[in-house]
Amino acid sequence: MSEAAPSWRDRLLSDAPRSRREAKLGQLYRGWLQFRRNRLALLGLVIVVALVLVAAFAPWIATHHPYEQNLAQRLLPPGSQGHWLGTDEFGRDIFSRIVYGARITLYIVVLVALIAAPIGLLVGTAAGYLGGWVDAVLMRITDVFLAFPSLILALAFVAALGPGIENAVIAIALTSWPPYARIARAETLTIRNSDYIAAARLQGAGTGRILARHVMPLCLSSLTVRVTLDMAGIILTAAGLGFLGLGAQPPLAEWGAMVSSGRRYILDQWWVATIPGLAIFVVSLAFNLLGDGLRDVMDPRGKK
Amino acid sequence: MGGPAISVRDLFVTFGKGADAVRAVRGVSFDVAEGESFGLVGESGSGKSTVLRALAGLNRDWTGAASIAGLDVATRDARLPRIAQMVFQDPYASLHPRHTVDRVLSEPLEIHGIAEVDRRVTQALEDVGLGPAFRFRYPNQLSGGQRQRVAIARALMLQPRVLLLDEPTSALDVSVQAEILNLLKRLRATQRLTMILVSHNLAVVAHMCDRLAVMSRGIVVEEMDVATLRREEPKVPYTRQLLLASKGYDRAVAARMTNED
Numbered sequence: 001m002s003e004a005a006p007s008w009r010d011r012l013l014s015d016a017p018r019s020r021r022e023a024k025l026g027q028l029y030r031g032w033l034q035f036r037r038n039r040l041a042l043l044g045l046v047i048v049v050a051l052v053l054v055a056a057f058a059p060w061i062a063t064h065h066p067y068e069q070n071l072a073q074r075l076l077p078p079g080s081q082g083h084w085l086g087t088d089e090f091g092r093d094i095f096s097r098i099v100y101g102a103r104i105t106l107y108i109v110v111l112v113a114l115i116a117a118p119i120g121l122l123v124g125t126a127a128g129y130l131g132g133w134v135d136a137v138l139m140r141i142t143d144v145f146l147a148f149p150s151l152i153l154a155l156a157f158v159a160a161l162g163p164g165i166e167n168a169v170i171a172i173a174l175t176s177w178p179p180y181a182r183i184a185r186a187e188t189l190t191i192r193n194s195d196y197i198a199a200a201r202l203q204g205a206g207t208g209r210i211l212a213r214h215v216m217p218l219c220l221s222s223l224t225v226r227v228t229l230d231m232a233g234i235i236l237t238a239a240g241l242g243f244l245g246l247g248a249q250p251p252l253a254e255w256g257a258m259v260s261s262g263r264r265y266i267l268d269q270w271w272v273a274t275i276p277g278l279a280i281f282v283v284s285l286a287f288n289l290l291g292d293g294l295r296d297v298m299d300p301r302g303k304k
Numbered sequence: 305m306g307g308p309a310i311s312v313r314d315l316f317v318t319f320g321k322g323a324d325a326v327r328a329v330r331g332v333s334f335d336v337a338e339g340e341s342f343g344l345v346g347e348s349g350s351g352k353s354t355v356l357r358a359l360a361g362l363n364r365d366w367t368g369a370a371s372i373a374g375l376d377v378a379t380r381d382a383r384l385p386r387i388a389q390m391v392f393q394d395p396y397a398s399l400h401p402r403h404t405v406d407r408v409l410s411e412p413l414e415i416h417g418i419a420e421v422d423r424r425v426t427q428a429l430e431d432v433g434l435g436p437a438f439r440f441r442y443p444n445q446l447s448g449g450q451r452q453r454v455a456i457a458r459a460l461m462l463q464p465r466v467l468l469l470d471e472p473t474s475a476l477d478v479s480v481q482a483e484i485l486n487l488l489k490r491l492r493a494t495q496r497l498t499m500i501l502v503s504h505n506l507a508v509v510a511h512m513c514d515r516l517a518v519m520s521r522g523i524v525v526e527e528m529d530v531a532t533l534r535r536e537e538p539k540v541p542y543t544r545q546l547l548l549a550s551k552g553y554d555r556a557v558a559a560r561m562t563n564e565d
Binding site (some may be wrong): 015016018020022023029087155194195196198199200202203204205209213217218283286 | 351360361362382384385386389390392393394397398399400402404406407409412413416430437438441442445455460461463
């Protein structure tokens with residue numbers, strides 16, 4: 001193993017890659033080497049990967065069924081009768097519910113990122129590159145969305161669309177794209193008058209091609225960093241909606257909703273509300289650390 | 305073909321509006337014959353690069369008439385990219401930081417649906433004196449001179465007849481400048497290019513061009529052939545001053561400089 005290692009390493013770090021794929025991989029590998037030096041970011045990555053694995057293998061990890069009620073065993077403290085993290089007010093195993101809740105958290109985070117980031121990227125780059133009235137119209141729409149606190153706007157959307165996890169996702173996505181549009185536009189403004197864009201125009205590249213292949217790739221790194229950092233906020237907003245009863249509906253094991261229902265017992269049975277709260281805290285922190293690490297690697301302004 | 309390869313008539317370029325308007329180019333006219341190498345010389349702010357950018361179609365706020373190979377530049381004819389291409393001054397700013405050399409060179413072919421991408425890219429790299437080892441590098445893995453070679457290769461991918469050069473060597477080390485100039489000279493001969501070279505450096509223009517126009521404050525003050533420049537017989541005082549200044553700093557020269565303001 002150790003004898004084979006130098007050869008692929010040298011190839012990845014070589015100054016003369018032999019194919020497009022090798023050039024790309026080399027670039028990634030260099031990024032990884034830099035990322036690896038940041039211990040905290042690595043910790044964030046480990047937690048996020050763990051979250052994904054837990055979500056993927058939830059049925060095998062959970063010790064109980066997350067919705068199975070057992071009123072004889074309600075509100076048991078952590079560690080008793082095979083319930084590692086105790087049970088809630090219906091005697092459901094909290095550990096299993098946390099494990100299944102990882103799926104919901106991940107579902108919300110990924111869906112919001114997949115909806116909001118492309119909208120922001122498209123609006124921002126189009127506004128920045130085309131300028132003129134397109135810019136004015138798109139950015140005023142963005143301003144309108146930015147003018148509302150996002151949780152309030154999400155509340156209004158959910159109230160209009162009806163509670164539920166899908167609607168929570170739509171509401172959060174609709175409120176979280178404006179900052180991405182802002183970032184993408186700012187980035188585009190610095191790029192659009194550069195010589196390499198002028199060169200692409202001279203070669204006859206159309207607006208769509210320049211936006212998709214020249215402008216967007218350069219906006220992508222700062223956007224990725226921002227989305228990762230925002231994931232903590234998305235989790236908290238989703239938890240907030242769940243807490244208010246507007247997100248995931250019972251009996252779904254959503255962490256925010258779990259905190260909300262445990263609130264009544266917080267003085268006598270602290271674990272019911274605290275443990276899902278801790279889960280939210282750890283995962284949010286992990287995304288923040290990961291985002292910070294990614295910024296060090298990907299943001300060209302941070303370098304040197 | 306008959307007519308000139310490039311023709312510029314009464315070109316005016318104004319930046320800004322109203323009181324802040326800067327009239328960067330004020331009525332420039334010149335012709336460049338097929339296969340000729342034409343120099344545009346002047347100090348910073350004389351409008352020489354502005355003329356070139358207008359001619360390339362990068363600046364649209366101009367009046368007058370400009371045509372390349374009989375095609376009106378103002379119409380943004382779709383054939384123009386395959387007729388005229390441009391090399392920029394700063395090779396550190398003219399290559400996309402996230403695109404490999406391979407992608408930079410194959411993109412123009414892709415846009416125009418030209419086949420045999422592999423062969424053409426390797427050939428282009430060879431033409432500008434870069435081996436196949438450079439093909440999959442990113443710009444940050446290249447030196448300034450190598451980047452400028454890539455930029456030249458990119459400009460030649462569509463096999464244009466006209467090459468517009470905006471101070472192609474002024475951002476480079478002196479030792480590399482000569483290499484790039486010789487490369488351009490060789491390419492001009494092998495690919496029968498018509499060139500316009502913008503430079504503030506009279507030595508570069510004398511080396512590269514057949515004929516030149518001296519610009520000052522947005523107008524062409526003198527047009528001459530390179531032989532006249534070599535004999536140091538310019539007619540206009542401004543050109544004589546430029547010629548003196550190009551010989552480097554000298555107290556005697558500095559004393560003889562007249563201030564036109």
